[in-house]
Amino acid sequence: MAPATVDAFMAPATPLSADNSDVNATPHASRSSSVSSPPYQAVDYSQKIDVNPRKGTRDFPPEDMRLRNWLFQNFREVSQLFGFEEVDYPILESEALYIRKGGEEIRDQIYCFEDRGNRRVALRPELTPSLARLVMQKGQSLSYPIKWYAIGQCWRYENMTRGRRREHYQWNMDIIGVPDVTGEAELISSIVTFFKRIGITAKDVGIKISSRKVLQEVMSLYSVPETSFTKACIIIDKMGKITIEELKKELKSIELSNDAIENLLQVLSIKSFTELEEKLGGTGEAINELKQLFSLAEKFGYSEWIQFDASVVRGLAYYTGIVFEGFDREGKLRAVCGGGRYDRLFSTFGGDDLPACGFGFGDAVIIELLKERRLLPEVPLEIENIVCSLDPDLKGAAARVASVLRGKGRCVDLVLENKPLKWVFKRAARINARRLILVGSAEWEKGMVVVKILSSGEQYQVNVDELE
Amino acid sequence: MAPATVDAFMAPATPLSADNSDVNATPHASRSSSVSSPPYQAVDYSQKIDVNPRKGTRDFPPEDMRLRNWLFQNFREVSQLFGFEEVDYPILESEALYIRKGGEEIRDQIYCFEDRGNRRVALRPELTPSLARLVMQKGQSLSYPIKWYAIGQCWRYENMTRGRRREHYQWNMDIIGVPDVTGEAELISSIVTFFKRIGITAKDVGIKISSRKVLQEVMSLYSVPETSFTKACIIIDKMGKITIEELKKELKSIELSNDAIENLLQVLSIKSFTELEEKLGGTGEAINELKQLFSLAEKFGYSEWIQFDASVVRGLAYYTGIVFEGFDREGKLRAVCGGGRYDRLFSTFGGDDLPACGFGFGDAVIIELLKERRLLPEVPLEIENIVCSLDPDLKGAAARVASVLRGKGRCVDLVLENKPLKWVFKRAARINARRLILVGSAEWEKGMVVVKILSSGEQYQVNVDELE
Numbered sequence: 008m009a010p011a012t013v014d015a016f017m018a019p020a021t022p023l024s025a026d027n028s029d030v031n032a033t034p035h036a037s038r039s040s041s042v043s044s045p046p047y048q049a050v051d052y053s054q055k056i057d058v059n060p061r062k063g064t065r066d067f068p069p070e071d072m073r074l075r076n077w078l079f080q081n082f083r084e085v086s087q088l089f090g091f092e093e094v095d096y097p098i099l100e101s102e103a104l105y106i107r108k109g110g111e112e113i114r115d116q117i118y119c120f121e122d123r124g125n126r127r128v129a130l131r132p133e134l135t136p137s138l139a140r141l142v143m144q145k146g147q148s149l150s151y152p153i154k155w156y157a158i159g160q161c162w163r164y165e166n167m168t169r170g171r172r173r174e175h176y177q178w179n180m181d182i183i184g185v186p187d188v189t190g191e192a193e194l195i196s197s198i199v200t201f202f203k204r205i206g207i208t209a210k211d212v213g214i215k216i217s218s219r220k221v222l223q224e225v226m227s228l229y230s231v232p233e234t235s236f237t238k239a240c241i242i243i244d245k246m247g248k249i250t251i252e253e254l255k256k257e258l259k260s261i262e263l264s265n266d267a268i269e270n271l272l273q274v275l276s277i278k279s280f281t282e283l284e285e286k287l288g289g290t291g292e293a294i295n296e297l298k299q300l301f302s303l304a305e306k307f308g309y310s311e312w313i314q315f316d317a318s319v320v321r322g323l324a325y326y327t328g329i330v331f332e333g334f335d336r337e338g339k340l341r342a343v344c345g346g347g348r349y350d351r352l353f354s355t356f357g358g359d360d361l362p363a364c365g366f367g368f369g370d371a372v373i374i375e376l377l378k379e380r381r382l383l384p385e386v387p388l389e390i391e392n393i394v395c396s397l398d399p400d401l402k403g404a405a406a407r408v409a410s411v412l413r414g415k416g417r418c419v420d421l422v423l424e425n426k427p428l429k430w431v432f433k434r435a436a437r438i439n440a441r442r443l444i445l446v447g448s449a450e451w452e453k454g455m456v457v458v459k460i461l462s463s464g465e466q467y468q469v470n471v472d473e474l475e
Numbered sequence: 476m477a478p479a480t481v482d483a484f485m486a487p488a489t490p491l492s493a494d495n496s497d498v499n500a501t502p503h504a505s506r507s508s509s510v511s512s513p514p515y516q517a518v519d520y521s522q523k524i525d526v527n528p529r530k531g532t533r534d535f536p537p538e539d540m541r542l543r544n545w546l547f548q549n550f551r552e553v554s555q556l557f558g559f560e561e562v563d564y565p566i567l568e569s570e571a572l573y574i575r576k577g578g579e580e581i582r583d584q585i586y587c588f589e590d591r592g593n594r595r596v597a598l599r600p601e602l603t604p605s606l607a608r609l610v611m612q613k614g615q616s617l618s619y620p621i622k623w624y625a626i627g628q629c630w631r632y633e634n635m636t637r638g639r640r641r642e643h644y645q646w647n648m649d650i651i652g653v654p655d656v657t658g659e660a661e662l663i664s665s666i667v668t669f670f671k672r673i674g675i676t677a678k679d680v681g682i683k684i685s686s687r688k689v690l691q692e693v694m695s696l697y698s699v700p701e702t703s704f705t706k707a708c709i710i711i712d713k714m715g716k717i718t719i720e721e722l723k724k725e726l727k728s729i730e731l732s733n734d735a736i737e738n739l740l741q742v743l744s745i746k747s748f749t750e751l752e753e754k755l756g757g758t759g760e761a762i763n764e765l766k767q768l769f770s771l772a773e774k775f776g777y778s779e780w781i782q783f784d785a786s787v788v789r790g791l792a793y794y795t796g797i798v799f800e801g802f803d804r805e806g807k808l809r810a811v812c813g814g815g816r817y818d819r820l821f822s823t824f825g826g827d828d829l830p831a832c833g834f835g836f837g838d839a840v841i842i843e844l845l846k847e848r849r850l851l852p853e854v855p856l857e858i859e860n861i862v863c864s865l866d867p868d869l870k871g872a873a874a875r876v877a878s879v880l881r882g883k884g885r886c887v888d889l890v891l892e893n894k895p896l897k898w899v900f901k902r903a904a905r906i907n908a909r910r911l912i913l914v915g916s917a918e919w920e921k922g923m924v925v926v927k928i929l930s931s932g933e934q935y936q937v938n939v940d941e942l943e
Contacts, residue, residue, distance in 0.1 A: 054825050055611070055824065055825030055826060056569075056571065056572065056608065056824045056825055057569065058608050058609075058611045058612035058826075059612060060564065060565045060568070060608075060609075061565060061567060061568060061569060061596065064565035065565065066563070066564050066565065066605075066609050066612075067562055067563040068562055068613060069560035069561065069562055069623070072560070072561045072562050072563055073560075073561075075563075076561065087886050088881045088884070088886050088887065089881070089886075089887065089888075089889075090858040090861075090887055090889070090906065092537035092540070092541075092856060093537065093540045093541075093544065094535055094536055094537055095534070095535040095540055095543075096528065096534050096535070097528045097529060097532035097533065097534065097642070098566060098628065099529060099598070099630075099642075100528070100529060101524075101525065101529060103524065104524065118590075120588035120589070120590070121588070122586075122588070122632070123632055128529065130567070137534075140524065140526050140528075141526075141534045141536060143523070143524075143526045144527060144534075145536060150905055152891065152892070155537070160566065164590070164591055174565070174567075182891070185891045185892055186892075187891060187892055189870055189874070189891040189892070192874065193874075193889060193891060196874070196878065200881060302871065303870070303871055305871070306871030306872065306874045306875045306878075307874045307878050308875070308878050356523065356524045357522050357523030357524055358523060358526075388560060390558040393558075402657055402771070403770065403771055403773070403774030404774065406657070406660065406661075406664070406771055406774045406775045407774045407775070407776070410664065410774075410775050410776050413556045413557070413668060416556070417556070418556050418557075418558055419556065419557065419558055420557075420558030421558070421661060423620065423650070423653045423655060423658055424620070424653055424654075424655055424657070434618070437618055438558065
């Protein structure tokens with residue numbers, strides 16, 4: 008769905024190691040074997056390669072990967088609570104999938120290439136077009152409604168400024184085949200469930216909700232040509248990022264009258280249903296759907312999280328109805344997530360339309376928010392056991408001990424080299440091991456090993472086959 | 476590590492839906508709302524888009540994604556049993572990271588592009604160069620030995636033939652900082668643990684082991700210039716794929732004498748240590764390391780899985796010592812996985828060398844093997860509960876019921892539309908629901924719902940707050 012946070016990549020830049028010249032200070036390639044080792048076609052490079060990932064991309068060293076896994080696991084578990092099935096699509100798609108009319112920012116930032124066969128390809132900037140393609144391909148073989156989720160990397164080629172990256176991961180949930188507003192209500196419920204799960208409250212974030220049909224009704228009052236509607240939405244989405252004067256100028260450029268523009272801006276500032284009903288009358292589709300959604304929200308139990316805000320339109324061309332956007336109540340961060348209904352996307356691909364709604368939730372702003380609120384979890388490395396032989400001749404024995412434990416489902420860091428005990432204790436502390444298992448010759452002769460519980464210092468001997 | 480199966484992408488082609496014209500036969504975009512819905516900038520396309528993923532790439536619809544998740548989960552759990560930490564790198568890297576001398580096949584198949592800034596970039600063909608880059612970047616801040624694993628998508632641009640794809644996923648495990656052969660022994664142990672876990676036995680697959688130092692020792696007997704060594708390895712790796720005559724011709728082209736070639740071919744046919752010792756003498760480093768490895772294998776308990784085979788050299792330039800390759804004992808499939816020691820990779824990147832070993836294990840051949848052996852698991856969709864209102868007015872009530880259950884960690888497929896009971900039972904069967912929870916007005920007035928256990932047909936009423 009909408010790459011709510013496509014423009015807000017995880018901020019922390021990969022740290023540069025100031026000096027790599029001492030990279031092998033700890034372990035050394037066995038010098039003794041260097042004479043007889045096969046020669047490597049070395050020195051292809053007269054100087055060191057650039058050790059940083061390409062501009063705008065990230066490495067995930069273990070500590071970052073643990074955080075990413077924690078986040079994705081929460082995405083997955085929430086999706087599963089809601090009965091959604093996981094899917095994925097290629098990262099590389101035809102560029103044509105993303106070329107839409109309407110002046111979207113995303114179009115100019117497609118990470119596109121020509122492949123060796125001179126075909127235009129793109130690293131996907133969002134997941135929804137791939138979803139539509141796959142649904143069209145599967146056609147009748149699918150059971151509707153489809154409830155799918157995906158967690159995929161998306162790309163955009165933009166000028167690099169602080170905190171902006173060229174890739175991010177996005178969690179999407181989509182419902183295909185449900186025309187009712189229960190679809191949107193269910194999606195918002197899953198977003199709220201996710202927030203609660205990771206410790207975010209309704210005081211931290213809210214979800215602004217509107218419908219493109221609100222603007223549609225205003226524009227039809229002024230006989231704005233239908234072709235200008237999508238363009239107007241994309242312009243309006245820039246509100247807050249550009250000045251009101253610039254906004255008016257852009258709206259004029261798509262041939263909206265001054266009157267229409269003034270009225271539009273008035274409507275966009277509406278934050279209550281009462282006011283909206285006064286403006287549009289109480290019988291339109293826009294208001295009815297919004298009322299239904301707010302009524303369902305009460306039953307779902309997330310009323311305090313949501314609020315009507317006519318200024319929400321979202322920046323993607325394909326939305327047709329309800330649109331929503333998660334926001335930081337302190338106003339410091341960009342949108343946390345966003346989505347809406349897109350009932351006409353399939354026909355733009357030459358297929359028959361299907362009622363559809365969904366959302367996109369990036370991995371960047373949410374991490375920033377958790378940091379801001381000091382809610383970022385500690386996700387320490389934890390390897391339950393460390394196994395070490397006290398004698399080089401007992402390495403095989405230590406291997407056997409490790410195998411016995413692993414066979415019983417226990418995680419083991421096996422010390423592969425001859426290291427002093429001091430080093431082993433340090434490593435045990437780094438990996439947060441619970442037990443140190445020492446293989447010494449006196450015990451091993453009797454088939455025993457020494458188990459040390461690291462928290463208490465308690466120590467006992469046990470037969471290797473009785474290790475649990 | 477070595478993309479053992481980089482040339483063997485998952486065979487089943489994405490099915491083409493024969494006819495997509497009836498794609499919306501089941502659900503329809505709400506026709507009633509079409510008049511007042513905002514106009515979508517439709518018909519950008521005069522005809523339907525290509526609904527297939529790009530040549531050589533895969534979609535993962537839910538059933539394929541479940542299988543992928545099952546496979547990856549096994550990769551992960553085994554890696555964790557061995558105390559390895561997960562990492563990831565960008566899919567997009569500088570092309571320079573992959574340009575090595577030595578005539579590797581992989582070089583001609585790099586999926587490379589020029590980006591908008593006219594820089595040469597590549598979709599990674601393998602993970603090891605990124606690992607080396609990250610280790611060089613982190614330098615001293617890492618605690619050695621490093622034990623990392625990754626599961627990442629790799630790309631190669633090759634001509635498409637049956638069963639060959641342009642992307643695949645590869646599981647890598649690498650140990651950086653251990654010069655001893657215990658490193659390789661540990662890696663092979665994790666591969667065997669993985670095989671056992673998914674039901675593959677030592678009768679199904681074996682692991683051929685050799686060392687590049689064996690060839691090195693032979694070549695030094697014939698004063699083969701060291702610069703020809705890597706090239707010779709890459710040529711020898713083609714054995715079995717090209718004829719012996721072609722092989723000899725290629726070896727001649729790098730200036731090996733006829734004598735050297737004949738001797739080399741003789742050595743390559745050796746399958747026992749005794750024979751190898753006769754040929755090379757019993758004191759060389761190659762033989763010593765191999766003997767140590769086989770002795771450790773006994774302690775680890777995987778002797779029956781491995782065998783010495785001098786013909787194994789692996790096709791990547793950077794290996795320097797032990798090399799190994801998992802193979803299908805029936806000989807029908809390509810290598811299942813492969814790896815080895817690469818103690819000189821870092822210096823080719825302009826860094827200081829670090830002892831290193833690792834392996835690559837693709838997602839393609841293993842799935843083929845499981846199919847061949849009828850071991851492919853059933854990974855059915857299972858959503859424990861399906862919740863449905865019996866009256867359109869009770870949709871909010873059904874939403875409340877779903878929320879209560881989800882709050883207790885239960886997975887719920889909530890029926891979002893008004894559907895006949897017959898449809899609901901059909902859906903319940905499709906998602907393998909255990910319970911159907913019906914919200915009817917008579918019960919709801921008392922705060923109750925009807926729970927139906929689908930396996931037994933048992934049915935009872937329960938207060939919504941007491942639902943577990």
